[in-house]
Amino acid sequence: METGKRNYYLEIADNAHILSHRLAENCSRGPFLEEDLACTNVALDLIGLAESVYNEIARQSDETISGDDVAYRRDEVDYRNCLLVEQPNNDFAHLMARQFFIDTYHYYLFTELSVSSDTFLSALANKSLKEVTYHLKRSSEWMIRFGNGTDESKDRAQAAINKLWRYTDELFASDNSYSNQIGTGVYPDQDKLKKLWSQKVDEILFLAQLAKPTNKEFQLFGGKSGHHSEHFGHMLSDIQFLPNKYPEATW
Numbered sequence: 634m635e636t637g638k639r640n641y642y643l644e645i646a647d648n649a650h651i652l653s654h655r656l657a658e659n660c661s662r663g664p665f666l667e668e669d670l671a672c673t674n675v676a677l678d679l680i681g682l683a684e685s686v687y688n689e690i691a692r693q694s695d696e697t698i699s700g701d702d703v704a705y706r707r708d709e710v711d712y713r714n715c716l717l718v719e720q721p722n723n724d725f726a727h728l729m730a731r732q733f734f735i736d737t738y739h740y741y742l743f744t745e746l747s748v749s750s751d752t753f754l755s756a757l758a759n760k761s762l763k764e765v766t767y768h769l770k771r772s773s774e775w776m777i778r779f780g781n782g783t784d785e786s787k788d789r790a791q792a793a794i795n796k797l798w799r800y801t802d803e804l805f806a807s808d809n810s811y812s813n814q815i816g817t818g819v820y821p822d823q824d825k826l827k828k829l830w831s832q833k834v835d836e837i838l839f840l841a842q843l844a845k846p847t848n849k850e851f852q853l854f855g856g857k858s859g860h861h862s863e864h865f866g867h868m869l870s871d872i873q874f875l876p877n878k879y880p881e882a883t884w
Contacts, residue, residue: 637811745821780841
């Protein structure tokens with residue numbers, strides 16, 4: 634499989650996989666039962682998305698490997714998820730602010746990929762759009778609910794936005810291995826995605842009466858190039874424990 638293509642596929646899969654794990658950590662901790670189930674269902678949607686991509690990477694690989702090998706048997710530096718999705722859970726406002734940022738990105742990413750000349754990516758995007766549309770609706774409504782709720786809910790939501798904002802620009806960073814195919818009909822233009830993402834974020838923050846951070850110091854590079862936060866190693870040890878302990882197991 635060509636390097637650039639593999640890297641692009643991995644970015645999609647690893648973002649979904651790692652965020653799914655973070656959401657799974659919150660299972661049974663939702664503010665009420667329906668929301669706890671909703672959060673768990675989003676995690677299941679994301680791990681299903683990741684599994685599809687990992688299996689396709691394995692299918693197109695020159696090696697004899699499985700989707701599980703791609704998902705669980707790589708070194709830390711080989712994971713290409715952005716730093717945003719690996720940030721640890723805090724309060725519920727923090728969890729939903731992180732979700733809102735990535736849901737907005739996923740919605741526009743898959744909208745653009747739905748017409749990609751890459752047949753696998755276009756099929757994946759069209760299949761995923763219904764799910765990510767629901768994800769964005771849910772997280773947007775929570776942001777508006779936080780901002781127009783109590784003083785505490787507004788303060789917690791604003792604190793979460795301020796803390797996570799620095800990680801958002803990495804969503805639109807392009808790796809040199811595939812940058813020559815950006816905007817050619819294979820992979821969408823990152824500048825266009827950023828513009829669409831920013832417009833939607835501005836809209837929801839306005840409705841929520843929450844402030845867009847003025848901080849211009851973004852963490853532009855990191856996870857996508859294999860340089861992860863200290864939190865990632867701890868998470869990966871949990872994720873990889875069973876596959877390493879029982880390498881012949883299947884599930």
